[in-house]
Amino acid sequence: MSYPPRKGPLYDNLTVLGPDGAVLFRCGRKKFDWYLAHGLATQVDDTTIALNFAPKGPGRAGQQWYLEDRQDQCVVCGAEQHLVLVHIVPSQYRRYMPLRVKSRR
Known part of the structure; x- marks a missing residue:
């Protein structure tokens, strides 16, 4: 089975x-x-907006993984070109993963 590569970036990384x-x-x-x-925010720069109101919660404050920039790169080999987005790991890649990841228990 073949998946077509993405035409553009997956992550916009807007703040x-x-x-x-x-x-x-x-x-x-x-x-x-x-x-x-x-009209809920004002634009600070090309990639950042500031809300005009106080949100109900702190958002993802303190959870660094959610706040850092995402990179468009392969999780297996690190390539940055010809990327394919799949939500379930295909069997062709699953065989390279450690047993603890592949195990259903």
Whole structure:
């Protein structure tokens, strides 16, 4: 089975800040533009917006994995070109994984 490679990047790495300037979360272009279109945020620069209101919760504050930039690269070999997005690991790659990852128990 063959999967076509992605035509563009998967991650936009756009930043949403709270009114206090703290990073709340990263998002894609669609959500970024939605906040701007509805007047809920002001644009700080090309990749950052600041919310005009205080959110109910702290977002992902303190959870560094959610706040760092995502890289468009293969999780198996590290390649950055001809990437394919699959949500279930295909059997052709599963055989290279350690047994603890492949085990269903």
